[in-house]
Amino acid sequence: MLLDFSALPARDVYQWMTHTILPRPIAWVSTVSREGKTNLAPFSFFQGVTSNPPTLLFIPVNTREGAKKDTLRNIEQVPEFVVNLVSGELAAQMNQTAALLPYGESEFEAFGIASLPSQRVRPLRVAAAPVSFECTLHQIVPVGEGPLAANVVFGRIHLAHVNDATLGANGLPDAGLLDLVGRLGGNAYTRTTERFELKRPDR
Numbered sequence: 706m707l708l709d710f711s712a713l714p715a716r717d718v719y720q721w722m723t724h725t726i727l728p729r730p731i732a733w734v735s736t737v738s739r740e741g742k743t744n745l746a747p748f749s750f751f752q753g754v755t756s757n758p759p760t761l762l763f764i765p766v767n768t769r770e771g772a773k774k775d776t777l778r779n780i781e782q783v784p785e786f787v788v789n790l791v792s793g794e795l796a797a798q799m800n801q802t803a804a805l806l807p808y809g810e811s812e813f814e815a816f817g818i819a820s821l822p823s824q825r826v827r828p829l830r831v832a833a834a835p836v837s838f839e840c841t842l843h844q845i846v847p848v849g850e851g852p853l854a855a856n857v858v859f860g861r862i863h864l865a866h867v868n869d870a871t872l873g874a875n876g877l878p879d880a881g882l883l884d885l886v887g888r889l890g891g892n893a894y895t896r897t898t899e900r901f902e903l904k905r906p907d908r
């Protein structure tokens with residue numbers, strides 16, 4: 706089949722994109738409002754950008770009504786955030802935090818998610834996350850306008866908290882020990898416990 710995205714409604718395009726661009730890593734993003742209200746939400750439009758300078762991005766998409774997500778509103782007020790990674794044992798709690806709570810209501814409190822203070826930024830980090838990146842805002846790049854339009858959030862990574870229990874023999878995190886979850890289409894997920902290796906060409 707052939708799909709012409711310019712002829713499809715944005716909601717249908719979203720379904721085709723999220724059922725084809727996969728698996729997607731999940732950024733579980735912690736932010737704080739000017740008044741100090743904490744917020745936590747998952748985003749699977751998430752990637753590393755470069756190590757020089759250490760940079761990542763994630764993408765809050767406007768609601769179907771065209772409203773900004775709480776995460777974006779907070780970052781516009783306090784330009785700092787923590788990206789927590791999500792292991793299999795945290796998947797259910799992560800999913801709970803995708804609930805549309807009223808602005809200012811904390812997912813940490815609503816779902817009893819244990820937190821720890823961060824060192825360089827104001828937002829909290831998720832205590833049980835295998836990895837947490839403390840970030841400051843680098844840039845917000847808007848893409849489109851209105852319902853389902855996006856704001857690409859680029860963050861400069863300052864600190865990475867890594868659970869030592871996830872380290873492999875080479876001193877780096879092992880995908881199996883991390884046991885991260887990736888998002889597929891709809892309600893489906895995958896895990897990094899299944900993998901295979903390919904040797905890179907010599908030249």
Ligand SMILES: Cc1cc2nc3c(=O)[nH]c(=O)nc-3n(C[C@H](O)[C@H](O)[C@H](O)COP(=O)(O)O)c2cc1C
Pocket residue numbers: 731744745746747748749750751764765766767773774775776777799800802803804805806888
């Ligand atoms: C696994 C998962 C991945 C998600 N990825 C995104 C995403 O990339 N962008 C987005 O705007 N919403 C995404 N969502 C939905 C948001 O998490 C949801 O709208 C949430 O309520 C936003 O919270 P906030 O308003 O507190 O920022 C995702 C939800 C789940 C469960």
